[in-house]
Amino acid sequence: MASYVEAKIDGFPLKQLQPAKFSNPQFTASGEMRATVDFVELRTLWFNTGTLCNLKCKHCYIESSPRNDRLVYLDTNDVCSYLDEIGRLNLPTEEIGFTGGEPFMNPDAINIIRSTLLRGFHVLVLTNAMRPMMKLETPLLELRSQFGKSLSLRVSLDHHTQSLHDSERGDGSWEAALTGLQWLTNNDFSVSVAGRTLWNLNESTIRRDFANLFAEKRLSIDAYNSSELVIFPEMNPNDDVPEITAACWKTLNQNPANLMCANSRMVIKRSGDDKPHVIACTLLPYDTQFSISESLADAHRSITLNHPNCSKFCVLGGGSCSTRRDRAPSK
Numbered sequence: 001m002a003s004y005v006e007a008k009i010d011g012f013p014l015k016q017l018q019p020a021k022f023s024n025p026q027f028t029a030s031g032e033m034r035a036t037v038d039f040v041e042l043r044t045l046w047f048n049t050g051t052l053c054n055l056k057c058k059h060c061y062i063e064s065s066p067r068n069d070r071l072v073y074l075d076t077n078d079v080c081s082y083l084d085e086i087g088r089l090n091l092p093t094e095e096i097g098f099t100g101g102e103p104f105m106n107p108d109a110i111n112i113i114r115s116t117l118l119r120g121f122h123v124l125v126l127t128n129a130m131r132p133m134m135k136l137e138t139p140l141l142e143l144r145s146q147f148g149k150s151l152s153l154r155v156s157l158d159h160h161t162q163s164l165h166d167s168e169r170g171d172g173s174w175e176a177a178l179t180g181l182q183w184l185t186n187n188d189f190s191v192s193v194a195g196r197t198l199w200n201l202n203e204s205t206i207r208r209d210f211a212n213l214f215a216e217k218r219l220s221i222d223a224y225n226s227s228e229l230v231i232f233p234e235m236n237p238n239d240d241v242p243e244i245t246a247a248c249w250k251t252l253n254q255n256p257a258n259l260m261c262a263n264s265r266m267v268i269k270r271s272g273d274d275k276p277h278v279i280a281c282t283l284l285p286y287d288t289q290f291s292i293s294e295s296l297a298d299a300h301r302s303i304t305l306n307h308p309n310c311s312k313f314c315v316l317g318g319g320s321c322s323t324r325r326d327r328a329p330s331k
C-alpha cells in the first residue's frame with residue numbers, strides 16, 4: 001500500500017502527509033515514543049506583532065494577508081510587560097525578535113522597538129522592506145543613530161530573480177523589496193536577507209546567485225555568510241515528512257538543546273483573547289497544543305514535536321529564526 005499520495009505544487013512533485021502521522025502527541029504513527037525538547041534557557045524572545053500584512057504570499061506559513069488578523073496587534077504595554085518580566089526573572093535573554101505579518105504595519109512598531117532597545121536588548125525585525133517600512137524612514141533613521149547595530153532587520157527576498165519572487169509575492173514586490181534593501185544598506189543599518197529553498201535549488205546555487213545579485217545592486221551583504229543570507233527550508237503542511245522519535249536524536253546525531261524551542265519562545269495575542277500568551281516557537285501560532293502559558297515564568301515546559309514543521313523545518317531542515325547561529329543547527 002502506498003504511504004502517500006502523489007501531488008504537485010508549482011510543478012514540483014510532492015508526497016502528501018499520511019493522516020495517521022502527527023495525530024497522537026505521545027506516539028508516532030508507527031507506535032514509537034515521540035521526541036520531546038526540554039527547555040534550556042530563554043536566549044531569544046519573539047513577539048508576533050500581528051498577522052496583518054501588505055502582501056498575501058502564496059506559501060506564507062502564517063497565512064498573513066491584508067485581512068488576516070487572527071493574531072491581533074500587540075501594543076507597547078503588551079511587549080514591555082514581558083520585557084519587564086525578563087528583568088524580574090533575571091533571564092539570560094539577549095535578543096528580542098519581531099515578526100508578523102509585516103511588523104511595520106503595527107501602529108506601535110517604532111515605540112515597541114525603541115522601548116526594547118532602551119532596555120539594552122538586541123532587536124531583530126523581520127520585514128518585507130516595502131511601503132510600510134519605507135513610510136517610517138525618519139523614525140528608523142533616528143533609531144539607527146541612537147542604537148546603531150543593536151537594531152537589525154532581516155529582509156525577505158524569496159529568490160534572486162524578479163519573476164520567481166513576484167510569482168510568490170505579487171507583481172512589483174521584488175522591485176519594492178530591493179528598493180527597501182538598498183535604502184537600509186545605504187543608511188548603514190545592520191541588515192540580513194532571508195532566502196528560500198522553495199524552487200528545489202541547492203544552497204550553494206542559491207548563495208552564488210544571491211552573491212551576483214548583491215554585487216550587481218551594490219548591496220554590502222555577504223551571500224556566503226549564513227548570518228547575512230539566511231536560507232530557510234520550506235514548510236508545506238501537506239508534504240509527507242518523517243515523524244521524529246525519541247531515538248532519532250542519536251540516529252541523526254542531533255542535540256535537542258539546539259532547537260529553537262529549547263532556547264526561545266514567542267508571545268502572541270489571538271483575536272478574541274483578553275491577553276497575550278506565550279507559545280513554543282515562531283512557527284506554530286495557531287496550533288493550541290503549542291500554547292504554553294501567560295507568563296514567561298511558566299513557559300519552561302518540554303515541547304512534544306507533534307507537528308510536520310518540527311520535522312521538516314527544525315530537525316531535518318536545520319532551521320531557526322534567531323540570529324543566534326551558534327545555538328541553531330547549521331542550515
Ligand code: SF4
Nearest residue numbers: 053055057060064101
Ligand atoms: S510578507 Fe511575510 S508575512 Fe506577509 S504574506 Fe508574505 S510571507 Fe507572509
Ligand code: SF4
Nearest residue numbers: 260261281309310314
Ligand atoms: S516547530 Fe521547531 S521550534 Fe517549533 S516546537 Fe516544533 S521543533 Fe520546536
